[in-house]
Amino acid sequence: MGNTAVRIISTEYLQNFPILLGLMAALHAPDWVSRIIFAALGAAGTAITINLTEKIKLREHAPKQPTPLLVNIFTFFAGSAIYLGYFSLIRKSVATPLFADAVLGLLLGLAMGLAQGYGRGAGGLNTGDLTHVAGLMGAGAVLCVVIGAVAENWPPVVAAITLCIPMTLIIVRLDYWALISSPQT
Numbered sequence: 001m002g003n004t005a006v007r008i009i010s011t012e013y014l015q016n017f018p019i020l021l022g023l024m025a026a027l028h029a030p031d032w033v034s035r036i037i038f039a040a041l042g043a044a045g046t047a048i049t050i051n052l053t054e055k056i057k058l059r060e061h062a063p064k065q066p067t068p069l070l071v072n073i074f075t076f077f078a079g080s081a082i083y084l085g086y087f088s089l090i091r092k093s094v095a096t097p098l099f100a101d102a103v104l105g106l107l108l109g110l111a112m113g114l115a116q117g118y119g120r121g122a123g124g125l126n127t128g129d130l131t132h133v134a135g136l137m138g139a140g141a142v143l144c145v146v147i148g149a150v151a152e153n154w155p156p157v158v159a160a161i162t163l164c165i166p167m168t169l170i171i172v173r174l175d176y177w178a179l180i181s182s183p184q185t
Contacts, residue, residue, distance in 0.1 A: 005180045011057035012176070013168040018045025020164050023080050023147075024156035027087060035084055043076035061179055063128070071119030079112045083144070091148060101144040109133070109140030135175035139167045 022042015026035040051069045055062045067075075086104055094100040113133030117125045125133075143163060150159055172180070 008057055008176050008180055009168060009172050011053050012172050013164055015046060015049045015053060015057075016167050016171070017160060017164050018042050018049060019076050019080065020167065021045075021156065021160040023083065024151065024154075024159040024163075026080065026084055027147075027151045028156050035088075036081070039080035039084055040077050043080055044073050046076050047072035058176075058179070067116045067119045072116065075112050075115040075119065078115075079108050082108060083147075087148070087151065097148055098145050101148040102141045105140035105142065105144030106137050107140075108144070109135075109137035112136055112140075132175050135171040135173075138174050139170040142170055143167050 019042045022038045022040070022045065026038035026042070029035040029038055047069055050072060051066075054066060083104070086100075091097050091100065110133060113129070113136040114125070117129035117133065143166070146163055146166065147159075150163075154162070
């Protein structure tokens, strides 16, 4: 269990880090062009990292038909862009921003998970896809609340390094726990 847990958690952290770094840099960027560029670089970084490391993380449990790279890039960029728009244009005007953050995180996790699952082109969602959606929804809700609380006060790199920990642990717990606790992996 130990080696499997380290492999899955560390690889998942590595996969999640670029999108968080891009998003944190985007939230601190002075103009919309820079924000979009940082968000796009973060989305592409995570999509490419997943493409290169998913088989390392999951070994024989890796999807036979993974989500295509371009689908992941688009999905991650769209989620980041929606969050940037919300944070910059809407968040300050809602009565309970932390509640709005949680709702947005749940919705983003749902949309991104469904897009990844259907983006594989397998014609439907399997149990693994649904577990992945749940993981992204949980991580999205927690992450949006925490980002809302710290984004303006923490340097982007520190925020990305720190926020990647709960994001990774939530996704691993909801998405990959069976692999970690199984004696065969």
